[in-house]
Amino acid sequence: MENKIIHHFVKKKRRKLFLEYAKEMEENMKRSLTCSIDQEIFRNPTLLTCGHTFCLTCVKKLIEIAKEKGQNTFPCPLCKHNNNVQEEEFKPNHLAKSQVETLTLRCRNTGCNQLLKGCEWEKHEEEECDYRRCKCKNRANGCLFESAYKDIHPHLMEDCEHYACKYQKYGCSFLGRKDSIIQHCQNNECIYHKLRGFLKGTYEKQCREIADLKYKLNQQSEQLGLLENRVRNEITGNNNNHYDNHYDDDETINYSSNNNNDTSDEEDTNSD
Numbered sequence: 001m002e003n004k005i006i007h008h009f010v011k012k013k014r015r016k017l018f019l020e021y022a023k024e025m026e027e028n029m030k031r032s033l034t035c036s037i038d039q040e041i042f043r044n045p046t047l048l049t050c051g052h053t054f055c056l057t058c059v060k061k062l063i064e065i066a067k068e069k070g071q072n073t074f075p076c077p078l079c080k081h082n083n084n085v086q087e088e089e090f091k092p093n094h095l096a097k098s099q100v101e102t103l104t105l106r107c108r109n110t111g112c113n114q115l116l117k118g119c120e121w122e123k124h125e126e127e128e129c130d131y132r133r134c135k136c137k138n139r140a141n142g143c144l145f146e147s148a149y150k151d152i153h154p155h156l157m158e159d160c161e162h163y164a165c166k167y168q169k170y171g172c173s174f175l176g177r178k179d180s181i182i183q184h185c186q187n188n189e190c191i192y193h194k195l196r197g198f199l200k201g202t203y204e205k206q207c208r209e210i211a212d213l214k215y216k217l218n219q220q221s222e223q224l225g226l227l228e229n230r231v232r233n234e235i236t237g238n239n240n241n242h243y244d245n246h247y248d249d250d251e252t253i254n255y256s257s258n259n260n261n262d263t264s265d266e267e268d269t270n271s272d
């Protein structure tokens with residue numbers, strides 16, 4: 001009986017020691033898989049040429065800072081070895097990645113706290129977690145609402161006042177809640193409905209006018225070119241007469257050679 005009790009306690013003690021050991025092992029592993037730049041478990045662990053590993057986004061930030069300073073290299077934060085800013089030099093650290101995947105990690109989004117397998121952790125935080133930060137899809141219309149993913153849907157359904165009329169691109173500037181947009185269009189309040197015919201007519205008229213103006217502009221620049229040539233020819237012709245200069249212009253050459261011919265003919269006749 002006494003032996004049985006002792007055996008039971010030994011077994012319990014062993015189990016406790018084993019669990020403590022396993023926990024310590026996991027903590028050590030987490031420490032060695034922690035990026036020394038952002039103090040988080042590696043995301044897309046990336047090897048620098050010196051052999052040290054950091055998250056891909058952390059490496060990209062180092063590169064960005066170096067480029068802003070106009071430098072071609074950046075020092076490794078751990079060993080100060082100079083690494084080239086060329087990103088293709090850096091390879092993923094597959095070993096670290098597979099080790100991260102064996103860990104049990106907690107979601108870091110505020111309010112979530114869920115424990116996950118390392119292989120599901122990143123996807124959960126960025127794409128699946130109800131607590132991941134999201135912006136309202138109507139931010140292009142001026143909505144600044146930002147919240148946990150789970151609160152975006154109620155905002156869009158009830159609160160968001162930044163839905164735009166579907167005829168926004170035609171000049172309707174109406175913004176409102178989802179239901180008031182429907183009313184706006186159904187009640188023909190939309191400026192687009194009122195002015196559709198007018199706008200269409202004006203648009204087509206303007207298109208015709210633009211085409212017409214383009215045609216005239218082409219014609220005028222053609223005429224201008226001809227006029228310019230004529231003026232240039234006249235000027236160079238005159239210059240030739242006065243100063244006997246040589247110009248590349250065909251007409252001028254003909255003109256002057258004709259003159260020469262004339263004179264030589266005259267001379268010929270004279271000599272005869």
Ligand SMILES: [Zn+2]
Binds near residue numbers: 036038039
């Ligand atoms: Zn990092």
Ligand SMILES: [Zn+2]
Binds near residue numbers: 050051077080081
């Ligand atoms: Zn290093």
Ligand SMILES: [Zn+2]
Binds near residue numbers: 109112124129131
């Ligand atoms: Zn989460």
Ligand SMILES: [Zn+2]
Binds near residue numbers: 139143144155156162
């Ligand atoms: Zn909104």
Ligand SMILES: [Zn+2]
Binds near residue numbers: 166
């Ligand atoms: Zn409208």
